[in-house]
Amino acid sequence: MTRRSKLFPTGLLVALLAWGMLCTGALAAEIVIGFTGPLSGPGAGYGRDNANGLKMAADDINKAGGITVKGKKYTFKVEALDDMIDPSAAVNNARRLVSRSGARIIYNPVFNTIAPLMQINEQRGSEFLLMAYSSTPKIEEIKNESTVSIPPPFTAYVQAFSDIAWEKGWRKAAMVVTLGAYGDEWRETFKHYWTEKGGQVVADKPANYYTETDFSSQLSAALATNPEFLLIGGPSEPTGLVIEQARNLGFKGGFMLVDQAKMDYIANVVFKGDLSVMQNVIGINAVRNLPAQIVADFTKRYEDTYKVHVTFEAALNYSSMFIIADAMQAAGTVDDPKAIKAAFAKVLPQSGDKVPTPYQGILTQKLLVDGAVGVIDKGAYQKGYQYVWWPKDEAAFNKSKETLAVSPNIDVRWLPVKGYLQN
Amino acid sequence: MELLLQQIFNGIMFGSTYAIVALGLTLVMGILSIPNFAHGHLYMLGGYITFFFISATGLGFWLSMLLSVITLGLIGVLMERMVYRPLTDQPHINAFIAAIGALLFLEALALVVWGPQGLRIPNPYPQNIQFLGITMGLQRLLVIGGAAVLILCLHLFMKKTLMGTTIEAVAQNREGAMLNGINVNRVSAITFGISSATAAIAASFLSPIFMLSPSMGAILGMKAFIIVILGGMGSIPGAILGGYILGLIEALGGGYVSAAYKDVFAFGALIVILSFKPTGIFGKKEA
Amino acid sequence: MFTKPFHYNLLYLLLLVAALLLPFYVPDAYIFQIVIMSFLFAIATSSMNLIIGFAGQASLAHGAFFGIGAYGVAIMTKAGLSFWLALPLAALISAGIGAVIGIPSLRTRGHYFAIVTLCFGVILWIVAGNWIQLTGGHNGIFGIPLPSSIPIPFLGEIDFYSQTAQYYLALTFLLLTLFVLHRLIYSMFGLTFMAMRNNEPLADAVGIDPFTTKLMAFVIANFIAGMAGGIYASIIGAVSPSAASHLMTFNFLIYVILGGIATLSGSVIGAFAIPIIMELLQFLGDYRMLIFGALLVVVIIYFPQGFVGGLRQLNQKVVAWRQPKQTEGANVSR
Structure with missing residues (x-):
């Protein structure tokens, strides 16, 4: 009888502790923009360029006073998680971003992980807008209304x-x-x-x-x-x-x-x-x-902040964040992905004195630049x-x-x- | 014809690197029976440490290389002591898991310290030589020559010095060596140190023509592992021959048949050879 | 070993009830997702344990067979075949390729077998990335349909859109796998595995054919791995070469060893604990893999028998402390 009596409570305690740690995680006061991508492994440099562009945009928007939606002020926070281009890790991350951090917008920069995310981003109760940094036309082979691709084809x-x-x-x-x-x-x-x-x-x-x-x-x-x-x-x-x-x-x-x-x-x-x-x-x-007029300033600040060479990934992601901020104001909502996406058309084109790569419009699910x-x-x-x-x-x-x-x-x-x- | 010669030259250069890296690994695997899957990552670390000495201290290429070799040797000793020695009496698969842990650690360490961008060491010998219609970079010739010298030195060390013969004695019969009063733990540590130092030499020779990145050791480590098995675990001539064979297979297969399936030839060759000789080309019959 | 005390069974019953009721108390979609994935990985890990832990052959091609199952289901369901037909077919293909690969590679032993299977794994991974017509190349296959709905007379049908349905699907297959493996391991056949692992010449002498026995274990393990891969493909909805890579194998291997080799519960615990630890370490950001790598080394040094072994050790210490005189026979079979 003694063999198991100690084992079971110990095991149970460990399990409960782990469960408890998993279940904590408060909802942030600000708008969380999710990012899942390779932050370690062979694609790490690329993933970080993407994430850095988003972070800098969030900082700039916040410094300018954030956004006001229906009379309420909001600031942005980018939460970047590492998925090492593993589809199941990307799905886990997206689930975490949606249910823990309340993210309604999630960025991902690799087609191998974008495809599985497109399977879950329209699931009722946990919808999110997938901002896909991938220039492959294959994205359009999957029917999905909550996906937007960022770079030119x-x-x-x-x-x-x-x-x-x-x-x-x-x-x-x-x-x-x-x-x-x-x-x-x-x-x-x-x-x-x-x-x-x-x-x-x-x-x-x-x-x-x-x-x-x-x-x-x-x-x-x-x-x-x-x-x-x-x-x-x-x-x-x-x-x-x-x-x-x-x-x-x-x-x-x-x-x-x-x-x-x-x-x-x-x-x-x-x-x-x-x-x-x-x-x-x-x-x-x-x-x-x-x-664009802002390019010199953007490049200098980016390279000073992140100590890496500026890339197109950073510039395009940076610009796309401003679309989201503007679209949230135009749509009057911060948590309805479909409405936010629908407002994209209203806030485009962007101007070159605000973003380095001004977007010109949107075509179904493709941003035009x-x-x-x-x-x-x-x-x-x-x-x-x-x-x-x-x-x-x-x-x-x-x-x-x-x-x-x-x-x-x-x-x-x-x-x-x-x-x-x-x- | 010129293309063939050029590809053979490329193959020998690849092969030289493979041979040095596999040589270090075969010492460890043969003598300590440690499946050190993190060997490729030690190679990566060696490259970064050379880079560190060149960029941070401004020392020249050769001096930085020497310092890097010494540093990595010490890291090797430390790794044997901390990671593998506690696992001596456990099944090999556990040491393999520890090796995976070690390689994840080393890769993450490089990523944290040096970042994901590729780094370059300035090439000390950027000149090119034309010979028989083929182009040879001086640094590439240095890799080939350096590998040959290193192999020779290691051979002399193993055969002519007391330490070398001691290592060989431990490899042949661990218990017997212990009974003869050999401090097996000390031999293990030294072997591991030498093995890591050779990895640093290979990385230092190559990094001026290539680029340093945290994941550069993964595939090389796996290939070295395969070469060691191909040649027969613990066999020094096996590792050298296996290294050059793999280099040539890749260069010729990649150049003439299919670049996309280049690695398939290399890995496929191993399966074919082991199907006929289950303990490698120079392998002893397993007990 | 064969008959378990009553409270042992009670514990399993409690766990089963907890698992069956999980959708009613799971806090959010994130944890639900981790649990579903862990079930699938547990299926693959248990089967890897069969070949490594019980038959003593360190196969490093397991991820590749998982991948074959995943690609098999992806290709067949995209071609219009029902998931319920594609899944067993994909598992059979995986087992078939396993037999073809097993025949030459099982001639080698120990490290050599590990490396030969690793090479097979790498080759299959490269082929998955380059055989564009069949596998879609590095982009892989995407838009894989979910398992087709199961009609139930008078009640409508079960579809697999919700996480709850996916959860029960994974749970069912995990229980099925554990049941089959349990019956197998504690049968005469399973005993021959272990006899061979512990002393091959002796097993040979008493009339066990080591080659056939190993091959059987290898083929069965790959069948189950292929099945796990097939379900994975259908639930995740996209397969790319990473599903067949050696990194997948290493993950499974870590689950097997850290969970507790040669124990059925160990594989399941490993497949749960490691992904959860990885998720818990997310807050470390760039330092996550650094800490995880170090953790792996420390755990393997101090708990060579994995979690299950560790708990047993702890338990034995407690027993020894309570009854200093009694010598407790180790329950560990190695």
């Missing part, structure tokens, strides 16, 4: 980059892009678009940018086919390594960077500001070269481009130009994205 970049490369006279491409959901889609889309244009793809040698550091085997094979330019990219740092290793192997041609890799980050962090290795590079524009393309050549950043991809015709494009932030160093172009806007 990557297909817009595929076409914009290809057009510029074509203008430069490049024809023969070789691909050494990262493995992974993102890289796979880029390769496929680029190959399709580039060959349709009349170009050639002479080699496709993907490498895992997340786990490898030496790309010389793939690069040697790709360069043996004598391409005029290489389509490369994944996270920024290894992309810098690929550029360096390709140059060391004697490659003189150009580079096209998939939009996950940031040319300014590579130039400043990997090459310590030395643009000479980055000769002839097409990619997503440097945040500091964007036309132009794709910014930059070119590094002859040791300097060349004239950039802004690709407006959503207008259906010339007239709509001219109209959108009125609200767009512009700068003399940037060419605004209209680029109807193929296979994207039929609906």
Whole structure:
């Protein structure tokens, strides 16, 4: 009898204690914006860029006095949880954010975790608005009315980059892009678009940018086919390594960077500001070269606060938080996700003196923002481009130009994205 | 032809790293029977410590490397003492769990201290050499040469010094060595120290051409583990040969067949070899 | 070992009642979610325990078989098959692949077997990421339907939209798994597992065929792992290669060992305790994995037999303290 008599109460006590600790957690007085994403593991840098943008936006909104909804003042708080890109952890985090912290808006930056979150965000009693930072069109294959995607579609970049490369006279491409959901889609889309244009793809040698550091085997094979330019990219740092290793192997041609890799980050962090290795590079524009008036100030404050290089993820998330703040005021509610989302259209377009990447509108579940393309050549950043991809015709494009932030160093172009806007 | 030579050069360079890292691991696995799955993470830490000495103290590459090797050796001794020695009499699977704990700890430590961004050590030898139509970075040649020298030194150490032969004696028969008055615990600690120090050497050689990140050791550690098993646990020639074979398989498989399935060739080769020789190429018959 | 005292059974009965009534007192959706997931992980962990703890073969491909089940159900239900048909089929596929892999790899032992299975796991993981036509590549398969509703005459039907329904689904399968494993382990067949684990040459000498016995354990364990994966896919609604990765295996392994190897209750406790500890450590932010890693090392050093073993030790100490003369035979079978 004595064997069990002590064991059971001890076990029960431990269990009760754990349960009690789990069940505590008061509802915060402020509006909690949830974030679940990779804060450790291989995607940590990317996840933190996303979260930092949100945190800075919340701080800025709070400093300006917060928001007033139905006569009541609110401030924002970003609660960021780590999911290491594990779907079940992401779902746990979302549940926690909704039921513990009362979050009605949850951000997530990876498609692998966005998909499972889209299964639960419309469940009655625990609805939340999913702010998805993912540029894959696959999101639209899942029917979901409470999801909004934040970045421009990557297909817009595929076409914009290809057009510029074509203008430069490049024809023969070789691909050494990262493995992974993102890289796979880029390769496929680029190959399709580039060959349709009349170009050639002479080699496709993907490498895992997340786990490898030496790309010389793939690069040697790709360069043996004598391409005029290489389509490369994944996270920024290894992309810098690929550029360096390709140059060391004697490659003189150009580079096209998939939009996950940031040319300014590579130039400043990997090459310590030395643009000479980055000769002839097409990619997503440097945040500091964007036309919005607030950009210089935003960049400086961001880099001072978080001690990391500014990225597009931070800028776009920052801007999107302002939509949420404005939409809550316009909708007159802080906890009805559907109503908040419905008010998005009322508060757009944003202005360039408030946010670094002003959003222009919303299309069903997709926020509209132009794709910014930059070119590094002859040791300097060349004239950039802004690709407006959503207008259906010339007239709509001219109209959108009125609200767009512009700068003399940037060419605004209209680029109807193929296979994207039929609906 | 040039491409083939270039790929063989790449393969030998990969292989050199694999060989050094696997060498350190095989010492620990063969002698102490510790499945030190955190070996790749010790390698990662070695790279960061070299970075720390270069960036914080301004010491040159070689001096920083030396300091890093010493530091990591000490960390290795500490790890053996604190993590693995208390587990000596427990089933191996428990040491494996401890290793997973240790690697989670080391990775999180690097993340907290140095952040998730990739860090670079300035390349001390950025020059390139053209030879037979293939391009060879000087630092890459240094990796190959350094690995060869290290392997030679380790061989001489094991065969010609008293400490080396003692380690070998413990590997062959732990109880017997103990009966002969060998302090097995001391030998274990020293072996672990040497093993960690070699990981630091590999990381220091490579970090100028690559980039440091907290998760850089995970895949390498797993591959080293596989090489050790492939060569036969505790076998030094097995680890060296296995390292170079894996490097070449990857470079040629990745360059010629399919880059996406590159690792499948490496892991597949292991399964095939072990199906025919269940204790590895140079493995002793298990008792 | 075979017959348990009355209060032992009473404890299990209480636990069962508590589990059956949980939806009525669970405080929020978050804890509900953790419990549902822990049930699924407990199914996978118990089956891993069968091969590691009872048959003594450290298979490190368990996550991959979980993944095969998950992908199997994902692919088949997306193609229009009913979940109730897809689930057993996916588990069978998992068991079948297990047999194919088991035949060459079970020729090796100890560390070698662990590494060979780890390699198989990694290969399956890479294939899951790159066989785009079948697995959807790294994006994986998403929009997987929930288990189809079960019609009940006169009462309507049970659908699986609510967490409560998902909970009972997971609980049912966990109880089923535990029942089957319990019957298996305490049968003649289970005894041969343990005989072989404890002394293979001796078992061989008394007429047990070690290879066939190990293979049977491996195949059964993988069948159950595949089943757990299948339910997981249907409830989470999306599968990506991470569901088949070696990290999944390591998680299961941690649950098995820290819960208490070679005990049925240990696996369940491990699959509950570790995820809950991970959640409790969330407040540490960046330091979470640092503390968790250190904790793992400390626990394995001081509680080599896991939670169940730890409680037994504690219990024995209490007994020894109360009855200093009596020598208590250890209940641990290793």
